[in-house]
Amino acid sequence: MTDQAASPASLPAGAQIDWYFDFISPFAYLQWQRLRREAPSLLIHPHPVLFAGLLKHWDNKGPVEIPPKRSWTYAHCLWIAHRHHIPMRLPSRHPFNPLPLLRLSIALNNSADVVDRLFRFVWQEGHLPDESAHWESLVDELCISDEALRSNEIKAHLIANGEAAIAAGVFGVPTALVNTQCFWGVDATDMLIAFLKNDAFFSSAEWQSAHSLPEGAQRR
Numbered sequence: 325m326t327d328q329a330a331s332p333a334s335l336p337a338g339a340q341i342d343w344y345f346d347f348i349s350p351f352a353y354l355q356w357q358r359l360r361r362e363a364p365s366l367l368i369h370p371h372p373v374l375f376a377g378l379l380k381h382w383d384n385k386g387p388v389e390i391p392p393k394r395s396w397t398y399a400h401c402l403w404i405a406h407r408h409h410i411p412m413r414l415p416s417r418h419p420f421n422p423l424p425l426l427r428l429s430i431a432l433n434n435s436a437d438v439v440d441r442l443f444r445f446v447w448q449e450g451h452l453p454d455e456s457a458h459w460e461s462l463v464d465e466l467c468i469s470d471e472a473l474r475s476n477e478i479k480a481h482l483i484a485n486g487e488a489a490i491a492a493g494v495f496g497v498p499t500a501l502v503n504t505q506c507f508w509g510v511d512a513t514d515m516l517i518a519f520l521k522n523d524a525f526f527s528s529a530e531w532q533s534a535h536s537l538p539e540g541a542q543r544r
């Protein structure tokens with residue numbers, strides 16, 4: 325690999341994904357930036373979900389909940405940003421409550437411009453929803469009220485997104501869903517693009533073997 329950004333991918337006409345994400349995830353921010361740059365023709369359908377809800381359902385821990393993994397996660401994200409020339413600034417603390425951002429995205433129909441703006445709010449400007457001055461400035465900019473974000477309809481939409489994600493087998497963020505095939509994590513970005521380009525690997529016996537490997541010893 326070189327240090328240059330990847331050339332835009334040539335995808336089949338109509339290539340699209342359902343993209344499950346949470347603004348709390350720096351990896352989601354990084355994949356959003358990569359896909360927008362490297363696959364500009366890809367139609368992304370963003371679905372905000374509460375990452376903590378996925379972790380609870382699958383009885384899992386987030387990467388920053390494991391002490392030795394915490395600092396590595398942030399350092400790794402900053403390296404990925406550096407490697408791909410993506411501007412990135414860590415917020416003042418992490419994790420944080422992402423619910424206001426998730427609801428704001430839903431209230432504004434998850435448009436690409438809105439998702440992009442909310443990611444920049446956290447991961448380029450370093451702001452958080454509980455920083456009142458910055459948050460008030462953001463909602464004013466987007467012409468919406470805090471009261472609107474507390475509607476039962478928006479809350480129900482977010483819950484439904486989480487249920488749909490779990491039903492599709494989504495266990496983490498970001499996850500791209502192509503038909504019924506999940507691609508989890510920013511590290512799978514190249515794999516996702518190859519799949520969308522109909523790479524022959526995904527028809528191979530090797531690929532099939534990954535989905536039929538018997539379970540061995542279990543951790544007690």
